[in-house]
Amino acid sequence: MTDESTVIELKNLTKVYQNGVEFRALDNANLRIEKGEFVAIVGPSGSGKSTLMHLIGLLDTPSSGTLLIDGKDVTKMSDKERSGMRNRILGFVFQYHHLLPDFTALENVMMPLLIAGKSREKAKNVAEELLEKVGLEGRMDHRPGELSGGQNQRVAIARALSCSPAIVLGDEPTGNLDTKSGDMIYELLRQLNREYNQTFIVVTHNDDLASKADKIIRLVDGKITVR
Amino acid sequence: MxxxxxxxxxxxxxxxxxxxxxxxxxxxxxxxxxxxxxxxxxxxxxxxxxxENNPHIVISPQDEEEEVIHLYRYTSAMISEKEGVIAVSPKYLGQAALEYRDNAEGVSLQGVDPMAEESVMRVNEDVVKGDLMTLVHTRYGILLGDQLAENLEVNVGDQVNVVFPGSQTTSFKVIGLIHTGTAADEVTAYARLDSIQDFFNEPGVVSTIGVRVADPYQADIIAGSIERETGLDAVSWSEANAxxxxxxxxxxxxxxxxxxxxxxxxxxxxxxxxxxxxxxxxxxxxxxxxxxxxxxxxxxxxxxxxxxxxxxxxxxxxxxxxxxxxxxxxxxxxxxxxxxxxxxxxxxxxxxxxxxxxxxxxxxxxxxxxxxxxxxxxxxxxxxxxxxx
Incomplete structure (x- = not known):
């Protein structure tokens, strides 16, 4: 019944944290995201935005409900299968760039490809191409400590895209940047989305940016409102 | 990777x-x-x-009352045929006195076949003057511990008398000196087996048979099989130094x-x-x-x-x-x-x-x-x- 164009499907997805008190971070969420969509997730802090991202990103497991990614039920997968999916189908951009500090920009972008088992040669070619695309052709051999916040975030985007993931997840990817760099990064994401027809899901606090998305998902107290 | x-x-x-x-x-x-x-x-x-300083296996008479090994030639030949045995040296041990001019010292006389004893004990390594092999063609030759020689004030080439009650006093020529660095240097004297047997009137018997084996760590096993086959007492170096x-x-x-x-x-x-x-x-x-x-x-x-x-x-x-x-x-x-x-x-x-x-x-x-x-x-x-x- 899942049609071809649906890339993510949530059915009654619930995440409950039991930290003394029961906290329903995500409450019976139902959602369908199509291939190539640019989706913005908005909502006040504590509304479950990050929980939703982590569940879709296979970094966390739901308490109940099902989550289909690419038509596959990911809730029952082993660690190996889940890490394989994270590697091949998902790309992450975090609020902070989270690059590996001991590796150069190029090596950071190559890393997911090496994890995927690609040859160094292949990984290097792809990484160089992506770094050029994000405008860092002259900074490939710099380590994160030698780059600005905006530059590092662009490296992080290149890294997220390196395995040509079907889904790119951004957890406030522009949250730590000044408005100008933030807008630039956002434009870059939008442009890549159009170019590669990848699905983008971005958590943001910025209504301005959210308004440019194809779909806005508003979360309040763990419940979804699609607009 | x-x-x-x-x-x-x-x-x-x-x-x-x-x-x-x-x-x-x-x-x-x-x-x-x-x-x-x-x-x-x-x-x-x-x-x-x-x-190095002891035979790997020492064979002695088993019976407490029996002090000597009879038929030692046959026994030695048999043992030397055994696998892992390199050399066998029958030996007659006796206490006697050595006299030179006015000096006299008690000694532990070892009557040996020089070739066999050298193969088992590597005596020549400790010989500081002369050569153990000279014994082969010197019927009445003797090698002394260097301390013993000093105490007797003899030198290589001198004649010493071996004295034992009931035996005929016999004159031996000092042909070498031995230094092992132990107390044995004060009492040890080596001479030919046949001369010593004659001296003690005990032809055809020995006190012990020393055995050298190829692998010292096999000595226990070989000693055991010697005991079974000969009925004699065989003690390996590891048993002796247990x-x-x-x-x-x-x-x-x-x-x-x-x-x-x-x-x-x-x-x-x-x-x-x-x-x-x-x-x-x-x-x-x-x-x-x-x-x-x-x-x-x-x-x-x-x-x-x-x-x-x-x-x-x-x-x-x-x-x-x-x-x-x-x-x-x-x-x-x-x-x-x-x-x-x-x-x-x-x-x-x-x-x-x-x-x-x-x-x-x-x-x-x-x-x-x-x-x-x-x-x-x-x-x-x-x-x-x-x-x-």
């Missing part, structure tokens, strides 16, 4: 931490190799002196406990370093997981790190241990004689196998101590890891 690459980078980026972890392993390995050099040096020294050998064995147990503790300490050092690294790298671990690194690969990253630290440590440690052992060897530490069975300096033996053992166990300990931190890293919750500051 991106896991190895990450491991290398992480190790190299923390130079001081890495250095200290490596030094901990290196010191442990160095101390252990030195200890091993001392213990095996000591053991070798004792075993060598037991093996007390010392069991002392060595109990020392080895204590040494092993000591090694175990040292390795434990080094292992905790490595584990501690890795736990610190895991704590410092928590967020990176989370990111690696987000990029699709499996738990197994995360574990590998940290096991590789402990292996790298361990390998560097054991290489450095064996080098340090080797240098220190060589240095100690050339320094020749003096030890009180009465404490250590007459050894004058601390014997150190550079045994390559010891280094292999020390390094091998160090490596095992390293891997073991890497497992806990590596598992801890692998099991980290990626969300919490990424959000940790």
């Amino acid at each position: 991106y896991e190895l690459k990450i491991a290398l980078r992480q190790v190299l980026s923390r130079k001081k931490q890495t250095l200290f972890a490596i030094l901990a392993v290196a010191l442990a390995v160095a101390v252990i190799t030195m200890m091993m050099a001392m213990i095996s040096g000591f053991q070798d020294e004792l075993v060598t002196s037991s093996i 007390a010392i050998l069991s002392l060595l064995e109990s020392r080895a147990i204590f040494a092993n406990i000591f090694y175990f503790l040292i390795y434990g300490i080094a292992g905790f050092g490595i584990a501690n370093t890795l736990i610190t690294i895991v704590a410092q790298r928590t967020r990176e671990i989370g990111i690696l997981k987000a990029m699709g690194t499996s738990q197994k690969s995360i574990m590998l990253v940290f096991l590789f790190q402990s292996m790298i630290l361990g390998a560097a440590g054991l290489v450095l440690g064996t080098i340090l241990g080797y240098i220190a052992t060589i240095a100690l060897q050339s320094y020749e530490i003096e030890i009180p004689q009465e404490t250590y069975f007459g050894l004058q300096t601390l014997p150190l033996e550079v045994e390559p196998l010891n280094f292999v053992y020390a390094a091998f166990f160090a490596f095992i300990v390293n891997i073991l101590s890497g497992i806990y931190p590596a598992r801890k890293a692998a099991k980290l919750d990626p969300v919490k890891a990424i959000e940790s500051a």
